[in-house]
Amino acid sequence: MCPIKMSQSAESQKGVLFVISGPSGTGKGTICRALQQENPALRLSVSTTTRFPRNGEIEGEHYYFLKKQDFEKMIQEDQFLEWAKVYGNYYGTSRQFVLETLDKGSDVILEIDIQGALQVKEKLPEAVLIFIAPPTKFELESRLIARGTDSLEEIQRRLSCTIDELKLATRYDYVVINDYIERAVDKVQAVITAEKSRPRHFKTFFEQFAQ
Numbered sequence: 001m002c003p004i005k006m007s008q009s010a011e012s013q014k015g016v017l018f019v020i021s022g023p024s025g026t027g028k029g030t031i032c033r034a035l036q037q038e039n040p041a042l043r044l045s046v047s048t049t050t051r052f053p054r055n056g057e058i059e060g061e062h063y064y065f066l067k068k069q070d071f072e073k074m075i076q077e078d079q080f081l082e083w084a085k086v087y088g089n090y091y092g093t094s095r096q097f098v099l100e101t102l103d104k105g106s107d108v109i110l111e112i113d114i115q116g117a118l119q120v121k122e123k124l125p126e127a128v129l130i131f132i133a134p135p136t137k138f139e140l141e142s143r144l145i146a147r148g149t150d151s152l153e154e155i156q157r158r159l160s161c162t163i164d165e166l167k168l169a170t171r172y173d174y175v176v177i178n179d180y181i182e183r184a185v186d187k188v189q190a191v192i193t194a195e196k197s198r199p200r201h202f203k204t205f206f207e208q209f210a211q
């Protein structure tokens with residue numbers, strides 16, 4: 001007689017929600033693009049924003065670009081899992097996209113600011129928060145300048161938020177310093193691999209032994 005009694009688990013095979021955030025220019029977008037190449041099944045959520053599109057940005061691929069009043073209507077209709085005002089513009093994550101994709105069993109990645117990440121953790125405590133930190137203040141400024149997407153005034157505005165943002169890193173599940181891009185991507189990938197190795201993701205696998 002087997003000494004271990006199997007209990008029926010109510011866990012479903014839901015996907016995992018990974019949230020990547022950190023100061024502007026720290027390399028979140030670069031890391032997310034690399035992660036998507038390594039994990040084609042990982043679904044990157046496309047945010048909605050009232051920010052003006054930058055050169056080369058495509059509607060529906062980089063963001064859904066909306067007017068302020070349309071964004072505010074979506075807030076009233078509770079369409080966002082989280083939303084925040086970041087550097088003077090609204091940004092938000094579609095509740096429907098995230099919840100439906102997780103329910104279908106796919107993993108989702110959000111690249112959002114810190115206010116938004118903490119809102120997600122409050123609503124979905126099982127979400128995995130990864131904070132991407134710059135190696136130095138000087139390097140962060142250099143990257144923002146080298147990216148060439150923002151005016152010097154906008155860069156200064158973004159840099160002035162960094163100290164307060166770094167203080168909130170302690171509320172995350174993981175911190176990854178983006179010094180060398182390959183090393184940072186490997187570390188985030190290691191977090192994804194570890195989180196996907198939790199026993200609750202193996203329900204279907206274990207069930208085959210009962211047949």
Ligand code: ADP
Binds near residue numbers: 022029143
């Ligand atoms: P974020 O999405 O956090 O605002 P980006 O991914 O746009 O940041 O990166 C900002 C700039 O820094 C880009 O020009 C990018 O190519 C560069 N970058 C990202 N990671 C590194 C790194 N590890 N070393 C040097 N440059 C980097």
Ligand code: 5GP
Binds near residue numbers: 028047051084117
């Ligand atoms: P950018 O204007 O450079 O594309 O983004 C500015 C900031 O807004 C970045 O920190 C980015 O991560 C954040 N952001 C992008 N989408 C969202 C979102 O849906 N929600 C929140 N809270 N922040 C977002």
